[in-house]
Amino acid sequence: MIKRSFIGLAKPRIVYEALDVTVPEPKIIPTSKKVTLLVNETYDPFGQKKAALLKKDDTVKTGQKLSLYEGSDAYVISSVTGSISSISPFLGEFGRSYTAIEIDVAEDEEMDEQFKALSVEPTMDIAKNYLSFIPGNPPASLFSNGSTSPSIDTIVICGVDSDLLITANQHALISDEKAIAKGVGILKQITGIENIIMVSPEHLMQNAGVSGAQVRVVDTEYPATLPRMIMQDVLGKTVPAGKTCEEMGVCFVSAEAVASIGEAFDEGYIPLYKKLNLIKKDGDSVMISVRIGTPVHEIFSAYDVTVNEKDRIILGGPMTGSSIYSEHHPIQPDTGAIIVQDGQDLELVSDYPCINCGECIRICPAKIPVNMLVRFLEAGQYEQAAEEYDLYSCVECGLCSFVCVSRMPILHYIKLAKYELGRISIAEATND
Amino acid sequence: MINQKKFIVSHAPFWHDGSTITARSYNVIIAALPAVLFGFISYGMPAVGVVSLSISSAIVWELLFNKISKRTITIGDGNAALIGILFGMLLPATSPWWLVITGTFVAVVIGKHIFGGIGGNPFNPVLIGLAMLMVSWKDFFDFNEVLVNYDLGFAMVYPLSALKHLGTSGIDAFSMADLLMGQQSGGIGATFGLGLIIGGIYLIIRGVIRWEISLSFLAGVFITALFFNVSDTTHYAGPVFHLLTGYTLIGAFFLATEDSSSPVNFIPMLIYGAGAGIMTVLIRNIGSYIDGVVFAILLMNLVNPLLDKIRPKALGKVV
Numbered sequence: 001m002i003k004r005s006f007i008g009l010a011k012p013r014i015v016y017e018a019l020d021v022t023v024p025e026p027k028i029i030p031t032s033k034k035v036t037l038l039v040n041e042t043y044d045p046f047g048q049k050k051a052a053l054l055k056k057d058d059t060v061k062t063g064q065k066l067s068l069y070e071g072s073d074a075y076v077i078s079s080v081t082g083s084i085s086s087i088s089p090f091l092g093e094f095g096r097s098y099t100a101i102e103i104d105v106a107e108d109e110e111m112d113e114q115f116k117a118l119s120v121e122p123t124m125d126i127a128k129n130y131l132s133f134i135p136g137n138p139p140a141s142l143f144s145n146g147s148t149s150p151s152i153d154t155i156v157i158c159g160v161d162s163d164l165l166i167t168a169n170q171h172a173l174i175s176d177e178k179a180i181a182k183g184v185g186i187l188k189q190i191t192g193i194e195n196i197i198m199v200s201p202e203h204l205m206q207n208a209g210v211s212g213a214q215v216r217v218v219d220t221e222y223p224a225t226l227p228r229m230i231m232q233d234v235l236g237k238t239v240p241a242g243k244t245c246e247e248m249g250v251c252f253v254s255a256e257a258v259a260s261i262g263e264a265f266d267e268g269y270i271p272l273y274k275k276l277n278l279i280k281k282d283g284d285s286v287m288i289s290v291r292i293g294t295p296v297h298e299i300f301s302a303y304d305v306t307v308n309e310k311d312r313i314i315l316g317g318p319m320t321g322s323s324i325y326s327e328h329h330p331i332q333p334d335t336g337a338i339i340v341q342d343g344q345d346l347e348l349v350s351d352y353p354c355i356n357c358g359e360c361i362r363i364c365p366a367k368i369p370v371n372m373l374v375r376f377l378e379a380g381q382y383e384q385a386a387e388e389y390d391l392y393s394c395v396e397c398g399l400c401s402f403v404c405v406s407r408m409p410i411l412h413y414i415k416l417a418k419y420e421l422g423r424i425s426i427a428e429a430t431n432d
Numbered sequence: 433m434i435n436q437k438k439f440i441v442s443h444a445p446f447w448h449d450g451s452t453i454t455a456r457s458y459n460v461i462i463a464a465l466p467a468v469l470f471g472f473i474s475y476g477m478p479a480v481g482v483v484s485l486s487i488s489s490a491i492v493w494e495l496l497f498n499k500i501s502k503r504t505i506t507i508g509d510g511n512a513a514l515i516g517i518l519f520g521m522l523l524p525a526t527s528p529w530w531l532v533i534t535g536t537f538v539a540v541v542i543g544k545h546i547f548g549g550i551g552g553n554p555f556n557p558v559l560i561g562l563a564m565l566m567v568s569w570k571d572f573f574d575f576n577e578v579l580v581n582y583d584l585g586f587a588m589v590y591p592l593s594a595l596k597h598l599g600t601s602g603i604d605a606f607s608m609a610d611l612l613m614g615q616q617s618g619g620i621g622a623t624f625g626l627g628l629i630i631g632g633i634y635l636i637i638r639g640v641i642r643w644e645i646s647l648s649f650l651a652g653v654f655i656t657a658l659f660f661n662v663s664d665t666t667h668y669a670g671p672v673f674h675l676l677t678g679y680t681l682i683g684a685f686f687l688a689t690e691d692s693s694s695p696v697n698f699i700p701m702l703i704y705g706a707g708a709g710i711m712t713v714l715i716r717n718i719g720s721y722i723d724g725v726v727f728a729i730l731l732m733n734l735v736n737p738l739l740d741k742i743r744p745k746a747l748g749k750v751v
Contacts, residue, residue, distance in 0.1 A: 355692055
């Protein structure tokens with residue numbers, strides 16, 4: 001954890017982990033006995049809305065596309081061969097509902113050949129139907145046709161991860177050069193977008209150059225690689241508050257996802273292994289490669305990490321990740337890191353009010369009046385916060401909470417406000 | 433699943449830079465120590481008594497109010513002790529006990545807790561307490577009178593009142609080096625200029641106070657005093673004299689920089705500091721009070737919410 005320096009006048013400089021060019025191969029975690037895949041769809045046990053396609057005890061093959069309901073767009077790719085042991089609802093952050101498909105892994109692995117036959121000639125439909133659940137988690141807007149969503153004219157490939165301590169994308173840049181080059185070619189071919197930009201840290205320019213995309217350098221100080229910051233600093237376009245990067249015609253995709261796309265079309269099999277950093281209690285970081293859906297405790301037992309009551313387990317980076325309540329939580333296509341923090345070392349939030357010290361104002365990359373904003377958010381006055389105090393300018397980097405002397409959960413307040421305002425606007429739209 | 437371990441679940445970010453309100457308060461107290469210790473050496477045990485009573489009564493008032501209002505006990509954050517020590521530093525060494533206790537009551541309860549406790553006070557609590565005492569019992573703040581029994585080896589004349597009553601001819605005896613080294617009468621912790629400057633620089637380097645406020649306050653005092661001095665050298669003292677006397681230095685580094693009652697954006701901080709500096713000299717030179725720091729800072733506290741509306745445009749803000 002980075003501590004405040006003695007000379008507090010200097011702004012803290014938090015830099016991304018730089019991955020050396022001579023990078024060791026990630027260690028492969030053995031396949032677990034049970035995997036869980038989360039489908040981005042509400043569980044509908046009686047199939048009232050649509051006919052169910054999956055049921056308990058169905059057998060699945062490795063690489064098979066699993067869709068819950070007839071005609072539904074949401075699907076997962078099975079990362080193992082085995083039989084479905086249960087299908088149950090799963091509640092994520094901010095009330096997002098998923099369906100968890102649990103699979104008992106069989107001893108012999110059998111590959112599904114459906115994608116192989118299709119992969120000879122890449123098209124947008126094939127990518128959309130088979131490649132949205134691959135390591136690196138490409139965004140839905142990447143594979144959408146211009147008619148359904150705001151038209152994308154630029155694709156930005158992130159060669160460096162948006163949060164600290166995660167090096168999956170840098171690793172992809174270094175070790176999967178060929179797959180990325182292939183992936184860039186396929187993206188150009190299926191989307192018809194010529195303007196593909198690779199942003200990479202300076203020391204990986206060479207590796208990024210091989211990909212065939214235009215290369216731009218991105219600063220290595222947090223939060224320079226958050227999408228909105230890249231938009232402003234690298235592309236020179238400022239995203240208006242309340243708009244998304246997609247609405248500006250820019251789609252962000254991770255280098256790992258591009259490598260996965262390249263690999264899928266190259267070999268005919270959908271990649272199943274996610275690279276991620278395991279950060280142990282003492283701060284040691286190891287790069288591992290693990291099948292999507294593997295429960296977290298399998299990784300802990302492979303690395304002799306013991307977790308106790310009141311420890312904290314985080315999926316994702318230290319600034320924007322999310323903590324999980326169970327060791328059985330599966331690895332997802334977008335999980336960049338697992339961080340284990342000892343219960344003794346946790347810095348918890350407090351219920352102190354803002355003392356107006358101004359640390360957040362000085363560190364905020366979006367120049368938000370955080371000291372005022374947080375007063376309105378605490379009082380639940382979300383609409384006023386959005387209108388007068390720039391709630392929607394927030395890039396959600398978490399630096400304000402990081403430096404807060406009162407230890408207020410500022411980022412939590414901001415996310416909650418955005419969520420509540422989102423609910424209000426949905427409710428108003430349906431009332432009309 | 434039933435015998436699952438229970439983990440701590442919280443929202444991002446999961447890192448914190450380790451700063452705390454307690455550390456912040458104690459840093460200010462540490463920075464104030466050189467000036468306070470100098471006051472102890474000069475004025476002896478009465479000064480120790482006043483400052484100790486001030487700190488302890490401030491803490492007791494906060495504890496009592498916490499109990500009465502049934503809120504969490506907040507004396508551990510050091511803010512009450514900080515209010516106490518700063519308040520004691522401003523008082524003369526001969527202040528009676530009831531004056532100190534009344535002052536800290538006003539500072540802690542009326543200045544801070546009525547408004548919701550730490551972070552909610554629109555005015556600097558220390559100055560609220562002091563201003564109330566100065567208006568109510570102004571004889572106890574006539575430093576010439578209350579310190580008359582002291583002989584510390586230099587003219588026991590309060591420099592600002594000498595200036596007020598006699599013009600610049602009254603302050604010829606003071607050399608600037610003596611003023612800087614604390615060879616002047618005044619509040620217990622407010623006379624040792626060098627100690628206050630060292631403390632202030634320490635706080636600026638540690639990032640506890642905002643340098644913009646301190647420097648613009650001093651610049652405001654300096655420039656305004658310079659204008660007055662140039663226009664009429666017989667009535668108005670030079671700028672360095674104004675910087676080194678009265679509450680100017682303690683005001684610049686310890687009072688004007690109080691977190692909750694001062695702005696946080698760059699331009700507002702400059703306006704706030706300079707405004708308080710200008711007002712200080714205006715009150716000293718053409719107002720009726722001998723020292724203007726207390727009321728100048730309180731006045732700028734009042735304008736603070738308006739000033740802080742001047743702020744940079746947020747990312748992607750559409751106007």
